Amino acid sequence: MRVGLLTGGGDCPGLNAVIRAVVRKGIEVHDWDLVGFRNGWQGPMTGDSRPLGLDDVDDILARGGTILGSSRTNPYKEDGGADKIKKVLAEQSVDALVAIGGEDTLGVANRLTEDGVNVVGVPKTIDNDLDATDYTFGFDTAVHIATEAIDRLRTTAESHHRALVVEVMGRHAGWIALHSGLAGGANVILVPEREFDVEQVVSWVERRFERMYAPIIVVAEGAVPVGGAEVLHSGERDAFGHVRLGGVGQWLAEEIADRTGKESRAVVLGHTQRGGTPTAYDRVLATRFGLQAVDAVAEGDFGTMVALRGTDIVRVKLADATAKLKTVPEDRYTEAQVFFG
Amino acid sequence: MRVGLLTGGGDCPGLNAVIRAVVRKGIEVHDWDLVGFRNGWQGPMTGDSRPLGLDDVDDILARGGTILGSSRTNPYKEDGGADKIKKVLAEQSVDALVAIGGEDTLGVANRLTEDGVNVVGVPKTIDNDLDATDYTFGFDTAVHIATEAIDRLRTTAESHHRALVVEVMGRHAGWIALHSGLAGGANVILVPEREFDVEQVVSWVERRFERMYAPIIVVAEGAVPVGGAEVLHSGERDAFGHVRLGGVGQWLAEEIADRTGKESRAVVLGHTQRGGTPTAYDRVLATRFGLQAVDAVAEGDFGTMVALRGTDIVRVKLADATAKLKTVPEDRYTEAQVFFG
Amino acid sequence: MRVGLLTGGGDCPGLNAVIRAVVRKGIEVHDWDLVGFRNGWQGPMTGDSRPLGLDDVDDILARGGTILGSSRTNPYKEDGGADKIKKVLAEQSVDALVAIGGEDTLGVANRLTEDGVNVVGVPKTIDNDLDATDYTFGFDTAVHIATEAIDRLRTTAESHHRALVVEVMGRHAGWIALHSGLAGGANVILVPEREFDVEQVVSWVERRFERMYAPIIVVAEGAVPVGGAEVLHSGERDAFGHVRLGGVGQWLAEEIADRTGKESRAVVLGHTQRGGTPTAYDRVLATRFGLQAVDAVAEGDFGTMVALRGTDIVRVKLADATAKLKTVPEDRYTEAQVFFG
Amino acid sequence: MRVGLLTGGGDCPGLNAVIRAVVRKGIEVHDWDLVGFRNGWQGPMTGDSRPLGLDDVDDILARGGTILGSSRTNPYKEDGGADKIKKVLAEQSVDALVAIGGEDTLGVANRLTEDGVNVVGVPKTIDNDLDATDYTFGFDTAVHIATEAIDRLRTTAESHHRALVVEVMGRHAGWIALHSGLAGGANVILVPEREFDVEQVVSWVERRFERMYAPIIVVAEGAVPVGGAEVLHSGERDAFGHVRLGGVGQWLAEEIADRTGKESRAVVLGHTQRGGTPTAYDRVLATRFGLQAVDAVAEGDFGTMVALRGTDIVRVKLADATAKLKTVPEDRYTEAQVFFG
CATH class of the missing domain: 3.40.50.450 (Rossmann fold)
Structure with a gap:
């Protein structure tokens, strides 16, 4: 054979x-x-x-x-x-x-x-969005890499009293954001399955600063704000023909900086999440x-x-x-919110 | 409350x-x-x-x-x-x-x-031996650390044409040996659930050498040879009152060296498997x-x-x-044997 | 006291x-x-x-x-x-x-x-740009993290036959780019100390593709093309008031894609290089x-x-x-060029 | 040519x-x-x-x-x-x-x-014991791996209020012990260059326990106690023909346990220190x-x-x-002692 x-x-x-x-x-x-x-x-x-x-x-x-x-x-x-x-x-x-x-x-x-x-x-x-299987290989590695990055970013956030927005993979499903956010101890996690309210995000961020810590916000690349502000995705071309490197993560970092007056930076993990051993x-x-x-x-x-x-x-x-996309269910997202702020 | x-x-x-x-x-x-x-x-x-x-x-x-x-x-x-x-x-x-x-x-x-x-x-x-749950936390970390060690040992085995025996945790259940052995590409995996035949182990080792590679043998600390040769466990005191550091791993490395004439070394991962992040x-x-x-x-x-x-x-x-110990079932062990030798 | x-x-x-x-x-x-x-x-x-x-x-x-x-x-x-x-x-x-x-x-x-x-x-x-000391702490960690990222990106580049541009820290001195580029086996390394010629970069990239491998280009954030095309730095605001995430790395990835017709992606390591243990x-x-x-x-x-x-x-x-900035000397850069292409 | x-x-x-x-x-x-x-x-x-x-x-x-x-x-x-x-x-x-x-x-x-x-x-x-060069490659990797192991062992020592003895490579020179001990925050470092007094080691260990922490002792495989107790090296055969896995590390762990009444364990890092990327x-x-x-x-x-x-x-x-072995000089060892206990 x-x-x-x-x-x-x-x-x-x-x-x-x-x-x-x-x-x-x-x-x-x-x-x-x-x-x-x-x-x-x-x-x-x-x-x-x-x-x-x-x-x-x-x-x-x-x-x-x-x-x-x-x-x-x-x-x-x-x-x-x-x-x-x-x-x-x-x-x-x-x-x-x-x-x-x-x-x-x-x-x-x-x-x-x-x-x-x-x-x-x-x-x-990588995205773990296939409904017919509990997990697919590649997902654990992506979450592992994103979590290591969040661990690293936490110390720099704390030392500089900055908000750090980490954009991870996940165009349609927020599994990487959810799991790496939980594993990295993120203070806000945003997923494509649920439109986010920037005001709410800002209030979590401010609560975190008030407690004298620096906030880490983990956002899936496919997350969108309520009302659908025009947020470009990473990799898309903007009105001037330039490829965007950071999409919603970059947008959100600017919003947070503008609304809180605190320094805020975005990091886009990109292809490092899908390579290597x-x-x-x-x-x-x-x-x-x-x-x-x-x-x-x-x-x-x-x-x-x-x-x-x-x-x-x-x-x-x-x-x-392949009939059904597996997205993050409501209860898994709600469960995670206890760690927000 | x-x-x-x-x-x-x-x-x-x-x-x-x-x-x-x-x-x-x-x-x-x-x-x-x-x-x-x-x-x-x-x-x-x-x-x-x-x-x-x-x-x-x-x-x-x-x-x-x-x-x-x-x-x-x-x-x-x-x-x-x-x-x-x-x-x-x-x-x-x-x-x-x-x-x-x-x-x-x-x-x-x-x-x-x-x-x-x-x-x-x-x-x-750590041992993943509780029947009532699919997995327990700590097990994945232990497997991760053991796999990293096997990855490292492979290059030193190849460069020196040596057999390397890696003793991992698992007194009664061979889950860490099975998973780290699979993940590390071990050429023999030995678990407490099944007595091993030294002659059989040696034949796998020799087959590996014949193919011009160096063998890695992963052995759970609780594995025992057929017939129950008196193998001390790591941590037990020998007849002279000294604590044994390497148990079956050390014993097996000596047997392999004696029977094949090839250099053979044991490494006991010990407590590194249960610490750290x-x-x-x-x-x-x-x-x-x-x-x-x-x-x-x-x-x-x-x-x-x-x-x-x-x-x-x-x-x-x-x-x-806690009624039942979860051990490695026959079919999971047989499945892994395709990679032996 | x-x-x-x-x-x-x-x-x-x-x-x-x-x-x-x-x-x-x-x-x-x-x-x-x-x-x-x-x-x-x-x-x-x-x-x-x-x-x-x-x-x-x-x-x-x-x-x-x-x-x-x-x-x-x-x-x-x-x-x-x-x-x-x-x-x-x-x-x-x-x-x-x-x-x-x-x-x-x-x-x-x-x-x-x-x-x-x-x-x-x-x-x-982090940048190792102080002349009075051989090395400063933080630099080795930054190089280590960048090298790990390059190792990871190599496999994804190879699998997809893509060029990958990795933008690392270094506004005025190219030490991180030079060392992580050498350690990661980069096919092109660009530093602020020497203006780069896009045509030359493209020829290295094409040579690499011809040899059936995928090129990795490591570029310090402060590197500039000959003639000084207007390349924004990461973190600067563009004409429309938006903060740029990827500067020269993003710009270069677009140039390579345009000139070679091959897929080309940028990754900006950013703050992950300065955090963590x-x-x-x-x-x-x-x-x-x-x-x-x-x-x-x-x-x-x-x-x-x-x-x-x-x-x-x-x-x-x-x-x-602090009198003198320590930059990458000519001979160290020339030495590295043997690995380009 | x-x-x-x-x-x-x-x-x-x-x-x-x-x-x-x-x-x-x-x-x-x-x-x-x-x-x-x-x-x-x-x-x-x-x-x-x-x-x-x-x-x-x-x-x-x-x-x-x-x-x-x-x-x-x-x-x-x-x-x-x-x-x-x-x-x-x-x-x-x-x-x-x-x-x-x-x-x-x-x-x-x-x-x-x-x-x-x-x-x-x-x-x-690996041992960094060549006088003609500041450093040799391989040494940094060995120190890195030993330090990671010490980091991991610290948490298990603390949780169980145990002394942990880590035996690292170094038959004639204590560089790996010195650097990994400094990097891992060891509470005692023992090198071949200087015979150690078990009583002194015990007093450092006890001081550490009194301060409510658990001690980590890093010992080079070639370290010997004052008076030259007969300590076998890892890899040597004992009186009964068995290869010793742990040499001085295992011996010392037993001594500490006997003299302090505290649990004490040895870990021998062995060949993991010289393999891998x-x-x-x-x-x-x-x-x-x-x-x-x-x-x-x-x-x-x-x-x-x-x-x-x-x-x-x-x-x-x-x-x-190759005329001269580079050993750890007196002042480098003394400098490190400020961290003992």
């Missing part, structure tokens, strides 16, 4: 751990041939692939990124993309695919399944996902995605897997 | 995060008076306590250890211990206790409940445990312990909580 | 280590009374001080920031500032001051010496500075500053200490 | 950074052919070598260990060893050697120079050493070793370089 692998979408610590686990179990237990396709769905469309042996994956567990490269190519967005994939798989005698990726990659995997390709999905999202938690989760994906392929259980439920790795239908 | 807190048993990263969450929510939401008892059950037996206000807990989230101190004192192992506790609680007008600790501490909590004291338990064990994961889990403990007290739901189930914090009966 | 301490200017990992060393040696060896003045020169101007005993400094060695707070107050910029200081020192019977700070703080220290106050200076600058190197250096400052006070050797020369801690005249 | 490289002796973080710098500058600036000999002096004796190109060293800067492997082989300890080396160098047309290693490796390099081989040495010792400091130092070694070869300045003096990289005669 010959099994192909690919990684799609934004990179994420743990991708290499999945690849290693699939290759290792595929060879050791099933004696498969393993093939790595390069740069997401581009690989199986163009035939760009390489064989993957034990030595290729021996030293990659602890490395960030993906040895296969990634892309956002979507075969269903170009003419005959799916047919190209089928043709390449036939030419290279690939019987099944393990596709590691986020919502888009898994959506393609689902449609390919419907089109008769043997696919098993492995979920990947995965945490032990993510390495274990990614490894277990990979092992389960091999089982699914071996059992011919295609059209499925592996997922975490409690402490178990289970399988769910790809069709259901 | 007046609520007491204590921390018992071995220390564990995250204890301070629980204390902070209880104090913060107790004061901010319920306007309680909070009292910290010192050194485990010693505190409520002798009356050694201090008030806990917001300022006392403002800066402790990221700190290892416990600001309340700890001990292994068991009130049921001395005459009238439980009565002393009741008397102290009455004198200090403490209406309820939040007891943070492992099997022993929670066992006492359960008996005190039967004796009419209002107690809510918060589980704590908690990981973000453990800070969030400990914080959520603390918040839920406050809810339990507020609702008068005594005799319960907070626990993690999937992504939810729930409550279980203290009586059931 | 009664000795005062203060910390001025931007905060810097290691300030607390100096404070601890001064208090510890002052008490243990000389039996002095130690007094901490709050918020830089504000403290001795207003009399805002606190006694410092052994317990106050027992737990601060590893903490970032400064327990004394800081400010940029300059007594010579307001009427009678120096006289206020003399009056406060007399009122509080303070015989000598240890002033820990950068160019401005030490400049004040020097003028106060001329005005008859007993001062010993301890140099502090100091590295071991900085803790040792700061501690030794503190011990030497006590010796200087004990010997009545005022108007001096402690400094590192090779492996020795020496003293230099305050008057000479 | 054709230049060979080798790494000898115990491994050390930064070896790969030296290799990378030599290869990179050798190719980019001088257009040399570079050859890597495997496993120390074994390589040039047996001819075991590989060509080294830019791609071989592109990704190794941050990695611990050495891609060339290492050994303790000494050509002067076997018949005709030096002649074998000359023959291999002639056969492979290698014009000059860059030898990276400690005292033994550099001693061989010196004798080979006398025997007419073109050698440039690069010093490497180098600190930024060591990466920069190792890189600069490599660049300077290339300059020495290019200038035909053989029989020299590169060294750090202040902030400069200089060259010294190999003959002088």
Whole structure:
């Protein structure tokens, strides 16, 4: 049997751990041939692939990124993309695919399944916004990095009696903000799921200053103020054609400075959150996902995605897997508010 | 209302995060008076306590250890211990206790409940061996530290073509060995749940050398060889009255050297695994445990312990909580073997 | 004898280590009374001080920031500032001051010496731009943090075939850029000491892509393009009144994207570089500075500053200490260019 | 021109950074052919070598260990060893050697120079005990790791009111103990340079407990008690043939427990101190050493070793370089004692 692998979408610590686990179990237990396709769905469309042996994956567990490269190519967005994939798989005698990726990659995997390709999905999202799994790998690493940054920023905030706004990832879901904010002891946490009232934020900030501490505000990049002031996102171009580095975080730091008269600074963590070596938690989760994906392929259980439920790795239908965005529920946000101010 | 807190048993990263969450929510939401008892059950037996206000807990989230101190004192192992506790609680007008600790501490909590004291338990064990909860805080930190050490040792093993044996915590359960071994890419993992065959270990080690890599063997301190060779545990006194530093790890390194003729070294991680700042994961889990403990007290739901189930914090009966040791199941260990050798 | 301490200017990992060393040696060896003045020169101007005993400094060695707070107050910029200081020192019977700070703080220290106050200076600058000392504490920590970030960004750059521009601190001197760029294996390093040619940068970037790797460009915030394109600094307000988060780094990322057609992103490390626990190197250096400052006070050797020369801690005249900015010399920059592209 | 490289002796973080710098500058600036000999002096004796190109060293800067492997082989300890080396160098047309290693490796390099081989040495010792250079790479990383461990152990010591003895590397020189002890805030530091009095150690320990803190004792593996009690070193075999894991650290922990009645534990950091990614400091130092070694070869300045003096990289005669062991001087040890107890 010959099994192909690919990684799609934004990179994420743990991708290499999945690849290693699939290759290792595929060879050791099933004696498969393993093939790595390069740069997401581009690989199986163009035939760009390489064989993957034990030595290729021996030293990659602890490395960030993906040895296969990634892309956002979507075969269903170009003419005959799916047919190209089928043709390449036939030419290279690939019987099944393990596709590691986020919502888009898994959506393609689902449609390919419907089109008769043997696919098993492995979920990947830094943002932890996939409803079908308790957690995805990469999220713990992102939270870990953001928390370390908050720990560092606290001392500089205290020494200078400044407010510090930390903008973390999370365009549609506030999980990274919520968890790193809780772990870092943030005094305000703002998430996309709930519009924030700048006046309320300022009152928390002022309460913190009154208690003789300096406030840390953690804000997800997708958070928006009530009434929807025109806040640019990081990475968007402004009216003058310049890419914004800091979006809502920068905007908020200025608002706080203007309204409180205190110094206020923004820090945008950006891509540091998604690179580098995965945490032990993510390495274990990614490894277990990979092992389960091999089982699914071996059992011919295609059209499925592996997922975490409690402490178990289970399988769910790809069709259901990406149906619903997992956002921060009301009660988790309310629970955190006890630490505000 | 007046609520007491204590921390018992071995220390564990995250204890301070629980204390902070209880104090913060107790004061901010319920306007309680909070009292910290010192050194485990010693505190409520002798009356050694201090008030806990917001300022006392403002800066402790990221700190290892416990600001309340700890001990292994068991009130049921001395005459009238439980009565002393009741008397102290009455004198200090403490209406309820939040007891943070492992099997022993929670066992006492359960008996005190039967004796009419209002107690809510918060589980704590580095070893992750409590069946009633998916995970306990402290475990992720221990695995993180052990994994970092394995990462470091790999390069020295490779450069010198040596076998390196890493002895990690786990007297009765092999969770730390299993998870750090998976995360660190160990070539052999040995756990207390399954007696190991030295010949088998040696064959994995030799296979690894043949592939031109150096083997890392992760062994839980409680692992024992088949047939039960007399292996001393770390910390036990040998026949000559000297405390052993390395137990099975040291023994195994010598066996490997003798049988393979290769250099082999042992490293015993010891107390570094349980100290220092908690990981973000453990800070969030400990914080959520603390918040839920406050809810339990507020609702008068005594005799319960907070626990993690999937992504939810729930409550279980203290009586059931410590009934069963959670050990590494057969299938989790078998699954990991694909990486051996 | 009664000795005062203060910390001025931007905060810097290691300030607390100096404070601890001064208090510890002052008490243990000389039996002095130690007094901490709050918020830089504000403290001795207003009399805002606190006694410092052994317990106050027992737990601060590893903490970032400064327990004394800081400010940029300059007594010579307001009427009678120096006289206020003399009056406060007399009122509080303070015989000598240890002033820990950068160019401005030490400049004040020097003028106060001329005005008859007993001062010993301890140099502090993240930027390492003080000519009178080989290194200052805080610099190693800043380089360490920037290097960690570069390590992380490398994997995300490689996976996505992107150019990543990392903007680090250094308004006038490129030491942090040079050292973190060397340590992180940057493919281009840009410093304020030498105007850069965008075309040259682009050619290094393209060479790197041709070799099938992704380029990392490390740029000091004060670096400027040849011809002086109008590049805003981070923190400055643009024409529309908005504070710029990313200055030259953001500008350069856009230029690279425009000229190469490759994706290019900027990350601005910002305040994370100056907060948090100091590295071991900085803790040792700061501690030794503190011990030497006590010796200087004990010997009545005022108007001096402690400094590192090779492996020795020496003293230099305050008057000479701040006379010259230490910038990256030509040969150090040329040496690094072998790694460009 | 054709230049060979080798790494000898115990491994050390930064070896790969030296290799990378030599290869990179050798190719980019001088257009040399570079050859890597495997496993120390074994390589040039047996001819075991590989060509080294830019791609071989592109990704190794941050990695611990050495891609060339290492050994303790000494050509002067076997018949005709030096002649074998000359023959291999002639056969492979290698014009000059860059030898990276400690005292033994550099001693061989010196004798080979006398025997007419073109050698440039690069010093490497975790222990920092080479007198001819201010610092060697690897030392900062070892101190960093030991300090992190001490930071972690402090919280567990405090929570349990225990004494913790941390045994660090340093058979003949106490630099790692001194620097990590200062950086970690140790309450006692013991070095090989000065016999320690157990009674004195106990009095410091007791003073610390009286002040309501828990003591951390940092002890170099080569430290010995006054009168020379028979303390085994880590790694030596005891009277019963068993390898000792903890030497003086374990012995001291037992003594403290016996004499104070307090719980006392030993932790032996062992090989974790020499593995893993180098600190930024060591990466920069190792890189600069490599660049300077290339300059020495290019200038035909053989029989020299590169060294750090202040902030400069200089060259010294190999003959002088290993003549003298650099131990902790009296005044540096006395200076540290202000923090004892």
